[in-house]
Amino acid sequence: KQEVTQIPAALSVPEGENLVLNCSFTDSAIYNLQWFRQDPGKGLTSLLLIQSSQREQTSGRLNASLDKSSGRSTLYIAASQPGDSATYLCAVRRLDSNYQLIWGAGTKLIIKP
Amino acid sequence: DVKVTQSSRYLVKRTGEKVFLECVQDMDHENMFWYRQDPGLGLRLIYFSYDVKMKEKGDIPEGYSVSREKKERFSLILESASTNQTSMYLCASSRPRTGRSPYNEQFFGPGTRLTVL
Numbered sequence: 001k002q003e004v005t006q007i008p009a010a011l012s013v014p015e016g017e018n019l020v021l022n023c024s025f026t027d028s029a030i031y032n033l034q035w036f037r038q039d040p041g042k043g044l045t046s047l048l049l050i051q052s053s054q055r056e057q058t059s060g061r062l063n064a065s066l067d068k069s070s071g072r073s074t075l076y077i078a079a080s081q082p083g084d085s086a087t088y089l090c091a092v093r094r095l096d097s098n099y100q101l102i103w104g105a106g107t108k109l110i111i112k113p
Numbered sequence: 114d115v116k117v118t119q120s121s122r123y124l125v126k127r128t129g130e131k132v133f134l135e136c137v138q139d140m141d142h143e144n145m146f147w148y149r150q151d152p153g154l155g156l157r158l159i160y161f162s163y164d165v166k167m168k169e170k171g172d173i174p175e176g177y178s179v180s181r182e183k184k185e186r187f188s189l190i191l192e193s194a195s196t197n198q199t200s201m202y203l204c205a206s207s208r209p210r211t212g213r214s215p216y217n218e219q220f221f222g223p224g225t226r227l228t229v230l
Binding site for chain 1: 117122144146153154155156157158161163203205207209218219220221222223224226
């Protein structure tokens with residue numbers, strides 16, 4: 001059974017620092033992995049999607065990597081800003097499913113001015 | 114841009130009430146989803162619909178039902194609300210996966226925070 005874990009559950013860093021959020025999954029048979037952002041009381045915004053054949057994806061100050069063999073993905077945020085404060089979730093799509101996403105519980109990130 | 118809207122941002126109901134949560138998407142997506150989100154548990158799929166009048170149970174369908182009479186609208190129904198259904202409810206939509214198409218991301222609504230007293 002696929003399980004997705006995000007550690008730590010919460011992270012607080014000063015503004016301007018580069019940081020890495022972690023996501024691990026137990027079954028490497030995935031179709032893709034997606035990183036989302038959730039602001040308090042709001043829905044989810046997709047940040048990056050990495051196909052199983054890809055190693056990384058970049059969007060602005062964000063870079064997501066995928067290592068299927070080790071069951072790990074990282075989300076790198078460069079030059080963090082207070083506006084980056086949010087909860088970040090990762091989700092993997094199973095190979096055998098048209099739609100099923102398995103979700104991590106998220107990392108709550110606080111960027112201190 | 115894909116837009117997914119949910120009928121209420123906050124809702125307070127009493128135990129035993131019948132509750133309707135509505136979701137509408139404007140991108141002609143075939144797939145629609147209802148999740149609930151609880152602290153420390155991540156998102157859990159309640160129901161999924163891949164076409165009008167078609168539905169599949171997700172991981173936690175007990176106590177819930179759904180209705181999809183039109184392609185753009187997907188309703189979640191709590192037949193008799195209970196306190197353990199207090200949660201954040203998120204609706205999402207996506208195109209179907211066809212062949213090896215990777216472009217079937219799920220797009221989410223803002224969520225409905227339901228409190229059952």
